Amino acid sequence: MPELPEVEVLRRSLEPAVVGDRIERVRTWNRSLREPVSRGLAKRISGRRIERLRRRAKYLLIDLEGGTTLIVHLGMSGRLTLVPERAPREPHEHVGVFLSSRRRLRFRDPRRFGLVLALSTDRIEADRHFRHLGVEPLEDGFDGALLARAAHGRRAPVKSFLLDGRIVVGVGNIYASEALHLAGVHPKRSVARISAERWGQLAGAVRTILASAIEQGGTTLNDFADGSGAPGYFQVALAVYDREGEPCTRCGAAVKRIVQGNRSTFYCPRCQR
DNA sequence: CGGGCGGCCTGGAGGC
DNA sequence: TGCCTCCAGGCCGCCC
Numbered sequence: 152m153p154e155l156p157e158v159e160v161l162r163r164s165l166e167p168a169v170v171g172d173r174i175e176r177v178r179t180w181n182r183s184l185r186e187p188v189s190r191g192l193a194k195r196i197s198g199r200r201i202e203r204l205r206r207r208a209k210y211l212l213i214d215l216e217g218g219t220t221l222i223v224h225l226g227m228s229g230r231l232t233l234v235p236e237r238a239p240r241e242p243h244e245h246v247g248v249f250l251s252s253r254r255r256l257r258f259r260d261p262r263r264f265g266l267v268l269a270l271s272t273d274r275i276e277a278d279r280h281f282r283h284l285g286v287e288p289l290e291d292g293f294d295g296a297l298l299a300r301a302a303h304g305r306r307a308p309v310k311s312f313l314l315d316g317r318i319v320v321g322v323g324n325i326y327a328s329e330a331l332h333l334a335g336v337h338p339k340r341s342v343a344r345i346s347a348e349r350w351g352q353l354a355g356a357v358r359t360i361l362a363s364a365i366e367q368g369g370t371t372l373n374d375f376a377d378g379s380g381a382p383g384y385f386q387v388a389l390a391v392y393d394r395e396g397e398p399c400t401r402c403g404a405a406v407k408r409i410v411q412g413n414r415s416t417f418y419c420p421r422c423q424r
Numbered sequence: 425c426g427g428g429c430g431g432c433c434t435g436g437a438g439g440c
Numbered sequence: 441t442g443c444c445t446c447c448a449g450g451c452c453g454c455c456c
Contacts, residue, residue: 154449185432185451209450227450228434243434262433264450307427316451323449372449373436392449412428415447429455439445 153225155288155321156364157375157383158209161231165211165256165378166204168233173200173251174215181245185226185266188246195269196221196248208284208320212275220272221248222280226264232257233378285318288357293319295351302342302350309345310338310411313357322357325370325392328417330356332391332399337423338409338416363388391417 153161177193189195199215206212211231213221223231236253246267248256258267266280275281285301286293301318312318313327322330331338334356336349345353369375369383372393376382390400395408399419409416 157449183433224450226433227448260433261435262448264433266451305426311427314450325449370449375449413430414449427456429453431452431454432450435448437445437447440443 153209153229153375154323154326154370155206155209156326156361156385157369158206158211158225158321159365160369160377160383161225162204162206162211163377164381165231165233168378169201169213169250169256170203171201172254174198174221174248175251176249178247178249179245180240180247181263184245184260184263185224186268188267189269192267192269195219201250207275207281207287208316209323210280214272218272220270220275222266222268222270222275223258224266226260226262226266228262228374229258229260229265230374230376231378232259232376232380283317284320285316286320288319288321288354288361293354293358295347295349295354298354299345299347299350302345306341306343308339308411309336309342309353310416312342314412314414319357321361324414324416325372325389326357326360326364328392329390330360332417332419332423333360335422335424338411338418340424391419393417 174196176197179188182188199217202216203214211223233254234257236255241259243261244257244259246258270278310327313322334353364385367385370385371382372386391406394406396405402421404419404421406417407420
């Protein structure tokens with residue numbers, strides 16, 4: 152699941168398949184996700200044509216005609232796939248969005264950390280889920296200067312800083328470790344002790360890692376799949392993530408695993424200082 | 425206020 | 441085989 156690249160891969164795979172289709176009805180089998188699925192959801196989106204798919208941070212935005220947007224967040228274990236209308240309900244399938252093309256968008260999420268909601272398209276940015284989100288790392292405006300500015304007056308370890316969605320969005324636990332490795336920065340280094348030049352390298356590394364993960368179809372460690380069910384292949388390119396004790400792909404030193412903020416961090420003790 | 429931590433859930437992996 | 445513990449890619453809210 153799903154950091155920025157996985158959500159972007161999902162968006163790209165679904166968009167050509169569903170734009171122009173119409174939502175006929177919505178079936179909710181289980182409302183208890185991270186937040187309860189609104190009882191008004193079905194009424195709000197039924198009958199509307201799908202105009203466009205966008206992504207903001209790790210949220211998939213399905214813009215519908217009439218200024219409404221259906222929003223899906225995959226949490227840790229969510230999947231959104233396009234299946235035939237009458238495909239049997241799978242375990243942990245909580246919401247089905249039935250389309251006029253006789254297919255349905257199936258939202259499945261065993262751990263139920265995901266989210267399904269509808270908002271007015273023009274009020275998304277002001278909504279509490281989006282209001283505090285930082286910059287998109289693959290768009291203009293994300294660079295070393297921005298990171299350096301955001302780090303001013305802080306002392307957090309750089310790994311935690313990269314995971315803070317108020318600064319930059321979409322970078323989760325896998326890609327934070329990978330970007331730090333590519334930039335040669337130790338995950339525990341305080342953001343107060345990173346030079347302007349290093350911030351530039353780190354911003355570049357974040358972009359490079361995310362872009363190549365998208366090209367490879369995302370990372371499938373356990374169960375990520377795009378809208379058609381196809382897995383990603385970036386896991387074979389992972390330099391440090393989930394490779395404790397294995398040789399660093401650059402220098403051969405054994406990859407280390409530490410815990411920061413209750414999450415695993417992987418790094419190369421020789422390449423990252 | 426920044427920063428660290430626990431909690432939300434279920435399933436799979438690995439140890440005994 | 442079965443039972444137990446630990447761990448998982450996100451995010452929020454509580455606490456100091």
